[in-house]
Amino acid sequence: MMDKKYVVIIQCDLTHNRCSGFACTHSFYKRTDKFKNYNEDVQYISFTCGGCCGKGVSSKIEHLMKKLKNNTDIDKEEVSIHLSSCMTTDNYHADRCPHLDYIKYIIEKKGFNNIVEGSYISKTSTQLRGEGIYNTY
Numbered sequence: 001m002m003d004k005k006y007v008v009i010i011q012c013d014l015t016h017n018r019c020s021g022f023a024c025t026h027s028f029y030k031r032t033d034k035f036k037n038y039n040e041d042v043q044y045i046s047f048t049c050g051g052c053c054g055k056g057v058s059s060k061i062e063h064l065m066k067k068l069k070n071n072t073d074i075d076k077e078e079v080s081i082h083l084s085s086c087m088t089t090d091n092y093h094a095d096r097c098p099h100l101d102y103i104k105y106i107i108e109k110k111g112f113n114n115i116v117e118g119s120y121i122s123k124t125s126t127q128l129r130g131e132g133i134y135n136t137y
């Protein structure tokens, strides 16, 4: 994590219809949960998967790749891509995304190998997973 310069958070498009993304952003700036090991000067961006089945990730990652290349000296190995907790866990909004492997495949095919599952971690959802009310993966 210490060698990373850029963090991308991909969020569930369906969930984002009723979530501002505040908790993910807050967690990133506070360096908590899945972001606790990043340096202070790491940049960040978030966008959604584009909707089921996640195919839209391809063009968004492609666009980001071009912008990074043309505007920064950051290379792909210095980028961490977080798949938000609302995509990767069973949680208040919905269960784990059924297209997650496909989305990971798209990201890896574009040459980004640092994929992290999770972002902000809800204490309530963690408790409910512990109690077996939500699924655990």
Ligand code: SF4
Pocket: 011, 012, 015, 016, 019, 020, 021, 022, 023, 024, 084, 085, 086, 087, 093, 119, 120
């Ligand atoms: S993990 Fe939570 S805060 Fe982040 S995008 Fe999903 S629902 Fe919103």
Ligand code: SF4
Pocket: 011, 012, 013, 014, 015, 049, 050, 051, 052, 053, 054, 087, 097, 098, 099, 100
């Ligand atoms: S592909 Fe997955 S992450 Fe994207 S909108 Fe559908 S359920 Fe959500």
